[in-house]
Amino acid sequence: MFYQTPLKTAAILLLLTAALVYSLVAGFFGLEVLTEVAILVIVAIALDLVAGYGGMISLCHGALFGVGAYAFASATVLLGWDASIGLALAILTACLFAWVIGAITARTHGIFFIMATLAFGQMGYAYVFESRTFGGDDGLPGVPRLDLSGLGIDLNDSFNFALLCVALATVAYLLAAALLRSGFGRTLVGIRSNELRMRALGLPVWRHKAAAFAISGALAGLAGALAAQHTMFVSPGLLHWTLSGELLIMVILGGLGTLVGAVVGAGLLVFLKHEVARFTEHWHLVVGLVLIAVVLGGGRGLYGQAEHLWERRQAARKAATAAKETPEHA
Amino acid sequence: MLEAQDLRKSFGALTVTNRVSLEVARGERRVVLGPNGAGKTTLFNLLVGELPADSGQIKIAGEDVTALSMDARARRGMARSYQKNNLFSGLTVRENLSLSAACAQGKAKTVAMDSLRDAGVAETVREMASLVGLTELLETSADSISYGARRRLEVGLALASRPRVLLMDEPTSGIGPGGIHAFHALLRGLPAELTIVIVEHDMDLAFDIADRVTVMNFGEVVFDGPPQAARESALVKDIYLGTWAEQP
Numbered sequence: 001m002f003y004q005t006p007l008k009t010a011a012i013l014l015l016l017t018a019a020l021v022y023s024l025v026a027g028f029f030g031l032e033v034l035t036e037v038a039i040l041v042i043v044a045i046a047l048d049l050v051a052g053y054g055g056m057i058s059l060c061h062g063a064l065f066g067v068g069a070y071a072f073a074s075a076t077v078l079l080g081w082d083a084s085i086g087l088a089l090a091i092l093t094a095c096l097f098a099w100v101i102g103a104i105t106a107r108t109h110g111i112f113f114i115m116a117t118l119a120f121g122q123m124g125y126a127y128v129f130e131s132r133t134f135g136g137d138d139g140l141p142g143v144p145r146l147d148l149s150g151l152g153i154d155l156n157d158s159f160n161f162a163l164l165c166v167a168l169a170t171v172a173y174l175l176a177a178a179l180l181r182s183g184f185g186r187t188l189v190g191i192r193s194n195e196l197r198m199r200a201l202g203l204p205v206w207r208h209k210a211a212a213f214a215i216s217g218a219l220a221g222l223a224g225a226l227a228a229q230h231t232m233f234v235s236p237g238l239l240h241w242t243l244s245g246e247l248l249i250m251v252i253l254g255g256l257g258t259l260v261g262a263v264v265g266a267g268l269l270v271f272l273k274h275e276v277a278r279f280t281e282h283w284h285l286v287v288g289l290v291l292i293a294v295v296l297g298g299g300r301g302l303y304g305q306a307e308h309l310w311e312r313r314q315a316a317r318k319a320a321t322a323a324k325e326t327p328e329h330a
Numbered sequence: 331m332l333e334a335q336d337l338r339k340s341f342g343a344l345t346v347t348n349r350v351s352l353e354v355a356r357g358e359r360r361v362v363l364g365p366n367g368a369g370k371t372t373l374f375n376l377l378v379g380e381l382p383a384d385s386g387q388i389k390i391a392g393e394d395v396t397a398l399s400m401d402a403r404a405r406r407g408m409a410r411s412y413q414k415n416n417l418f419s420g421l422t423v424r425e426n427l428s429l430s431a432a433c434a435q436g437k438a439k440t441v442a443m444d445s446l447r448d449a450g451v452a453e454t455v456r457e458m459a460s461l462v463g464l465t466e467l468l469e470t471s472a473d474s475i476s477y478g479a480r481r482r483l484e485v486g487l488a489l490a491s492r493p494r495v496l497l498m499d500e501p502t503s504g505i506g507p508g509g510i511h512a513f514h515a516l517l518r519g520l521p522a523e524l525t526i527v528i529v530e531h532d533m534d535l536a537f538d539i540a541d542r543v544t545v546m547n548f549g550e551v552v553f554d555g556p557p558q559a560a561r562e563s564a565l566v567k568d569i570y571l572g573t574w575a576e577q578p
């Protein structure tokens with residue numbers, strides 16, 4: 001079950017502070033990286049929600065992200081609608097797609113679920129790639145950013161845009177944490193633990209899974225809309241399954257089913273990508289090695305391992321005080 | 331309260347239940363007996379909807395639920411405990427019981443509040459934990475409690491949904507005489523209006539609590555009647571050949 005432990009709160013505050021400090025000292029390139037991380041954090045949180053807490057290892061979250069990006073680009077570039085409407089549309093469209101995928105795949109498990117989500121994701125990719133309307137493999141250029149000039153904020157400034165993305169990533173974390181601490185979230189964890197028993201207790205499980213998938217999709221759609229604004233351009237690559245794979249790697253690197261791990265993993269992967277790429281083209285190799293190390297080291301991930309150690313210490317401390325209060329009879 | 335008519339189920343060529351009929355009155359304690367492989371667990375799976383019957387009809391409180399899914403039947407007040415522990419692993423005893431109570435109280439889908447901190451859920455959890463003797467273990471992971479405690483949690487999960495009809499599949503298997511004794515007391519403490527169907531191998535317990543006994547053999551009901559008649563039936567003795575001592 002999810003609990004917003006002091007460790008989680010401390011980790012999030014630390015990461016947030018680091019992001020803010022970094023935004024002040026970073027140059028243009030640094031701000032671009034920070035924005036990229038913040039956007040990926042949102043999708044990684046979306047993925048952890050269903051994969052880590054719902055047991056649904058999805059390989060279509062890249063596609064949902066892409067659907068959000070394309071919905072935003074279509075609304076603004078093709079239809080000329082306001083960016084705020086584009087944003088709402090991106091969230092709704094990805095949410096709807098996710099609900100449909102979730103509802104159809106909810107009865108499958110394990111490798112079948114993974115393959116089904118992969119298939120849906122690749123269908124989306126293939127469609128966009130072929131579609132004239134959406135610019136085919138050239139994509140759609142000229143995507144505008146939200147207009148917050150009414151608030152005196154110019155989002156074409158990369159510092160402002162980076163801060164907006166960091167703020168929205170924080171909101172995404174808070175939303176996910178709140179959801180996981182609700183009856184809905186508790187039940188989701190129950191499904192991950194024992195789906196059959198949950199049904200035996202009277203829960204229409206597939207509806208619950210589809211709803212969780214839809215919520216996750218909405219977050220992925222939000223991230224997609226931000227990505228489209230960030231690069232001011234969308235292309236089919238956004239929907240490609242490799243992005244779904246990378247998202248899964250992020251979540252596993254950081255710690256599946258910890259929420260904070262999604263944040264850590266997104267930051268870590270982007271950091272590795274940029275830092276290692278400075279020295280060698282084979283940054284994938286390095287990421288692969290790190291991933292293997294994490295998996296062989298218990299599979300808890302970086303933050304997951306830290307949380308594990310912390311919880312063990314807490315338990316030991318509790319046991320020690322309990323032993324002190326009730327001294328054994330000599 | 332619970333009616334089954336002509337239930338049939340085959341796995342390939344193997345007919346596991348054949349024309350099984352059952353009628354359990356409200357508040358009745360029904361004991362189902364039968365040797366290994368007789369089809370008792372399969373009958374439970376059919377009744378709760380975990381398996382679809384090949385043919386036949388099932389009614390809860392007069393309502394035909396044959397076409398309803400397992401979860402829809404559960405929402406009509408049917409609960410079961412499993413022969414093999416089927417708990418929420420990785421979660422604490424409290425979390426286990428809370429999931430069940432929240433489901434029954436309509437708090438499993440809300441995003442507006444935390445079912446673990448809900449007063450109604452907490453109250454049920456407290457009550458059930460004390461009923462099945464798990465109060466001390468509420469904060470312990472269901473994976474690290476003893477087998478006997480897990481067995482009690484298995485029953486506790488079913489009870490925490492406050493069912494109208496409770497099916498228990500060998501709740502006392504493997505828990506020893508002390509455990510059986512405690513379970514006996516628990517059964518006596520359950521509300522009188524609760525309808526119970528129980529598969530039980532401990533004959534003293536079975537005959538003590540039973541209002542009526544159903545005996546299955548090779549997928550068929552071979553006896554259905556009051557416990558005294560079951561005890562005296564030559565057929566039942568034959569099936570159970572020497573598995574329980576002749577009563578004086």
Ligand SMILES: Nc1ncnc2c1ncn2[C@@H]1O[C@H](COP(=O)(O)OP(=O)(O)OP(=O)(O)O)[C@@H](O)[C@H]1O
Pocket residue numbers: 341344346364365366367368369370371372373413
């Ligand atoms: N899913 C299944 N597929 C194939 N055969 C099955 C399946 N489930 C049960 N059976 C078979 O059906 C028969 C009845 O099994 P069931 O579990 O209902 O018996 P039981 O009366 O509960 O026995 P026990 O006292 O051992 O629990 C057995 O022969 C079993 O092997």
Ligand SMILES: [Mg+2]
Pocket residue numbers: 370371372413499
């Ligand atoms: Mg059985």
